[in-house]
Amino acid sequence: MSSYKYGGAAIDSLHSIFEQNLQDWKKDYASIQEVEIPARHFLYQQGERCADFFWIKKGIVKLSFLTLQGNTLTLALLTRENIIGHLPNKASDQAMQESAQALDKVICYRFRHDDFRQLISSRTDLSWLVFESMHTRQQQIEYKLRMILTQPVEQRVVATLLELAQLFGARCSHGYSLEIFLTQQELADLVGASRSVVSTIMNDFRSRGLLDYTREQICINDSAFANDSFR
Numbered sequence: 001m002s003s004y005k006y007g008g009a010a011i012d013s014l015h016s017i018f019e020q021n022l023q024d025w026k027k028d029y030a031s032i033q034e035v036e037i038p039a040r041h042f043l044y045q046q047g048e049r050c051a052d053f054f055w056i057k058k059g060i061v062k063l064s065f066l067t068l069q070g071n072t073l074t075l076a077l078l079t080r081e082n083i084i085g086h087l088p089n090k091a092s093d094q095a096m097q098e099s100a101q102a103l104d105k106v107i108c109y110r111f112r113h114d115d116f117r118q119l120i121s122s123r124t125d126l127s128w129l130v131f132e133s134m135h136t137r138q139q140q141i142e143y144k145l146r147m148i149l150t151q152p153v154e155q156r157v158v159a160t161l162l163e164l165a166q167l168f169g170a171r172c173s174h175g176y177s178l179e180i181f182l183t184q185q186e187l188a189d190l191v192g193a194s195r196s197v198v199s200t201i202m203n204d205f206r207s208r209g210l211l212d213y214t215r216e217q218i219c220i221n222d223s224a225f226a227n228d229s230f231r
Contacts, residue, residue: 031110041102054108059106061100103180147159
């Protein structure tokens with residue numbers, strides 16, 4: 001099964017540069033502010049005007065797109081040290097093409113476009129790492145779209161659950177407990193399928209002993225990682 005990972009060396013380096021230089025940057029760029037976004041609140045919504053970039057310090061941000069048919073597609077779940085925002089093609093074009101929502105409490109640093117542009121223009125090492133980070137996320141989204149177009153729903157659910165276990169899983173008595181609360185609708189949005197279909201697949205996995213779940217938690221058994229039928 002093909003897979004991809006959020007983060008990586010570029011993200012770690014970005015974190016190091018931000019932590020080492022943030023206090024000095026605050027003196028030079030007045031727009032830099034630390035903000036706290038409550039759980040389920042939006043950093044910005046699709047179609048809104050937003051002249052900011054956000055560097056996630058803590059928490060999980062969901063990027064999603066609402067189609068003309070009213071369906072929601074979750075593009076990515078982003079964790080600490082990711083940078084999100086929209087660079088307009090022209091000064092008046094700042095409508096966001098997706099929504100960014102805090103799944104839990106999120107702490108982030110907010111930059112105005114002009115300050116962020118000046119900052120990365122003055123630091124070539126930083127600009128390259130920002131480019132690498134955003135390029136990696138673009139590849140992740142393209143992978144997700146290819147999977148939705150080419151793989152059956154069950155395969156997409158499997159890939160998504162295993163990916164979530166790698167990203168947010170903590171060891172428990174059965175295997176991995178996902179330290180992230182997702183409703184079945186949100187899981188369905190992640191795999192690009194209806195909630196009813198995903199619910200049927202999850203019930204089948206539970207009946208086979210590959211996972212268990214409640215309204216609050218998903219637990220993936222160790223056997224699932226060794227079970228060819230779950231891959």
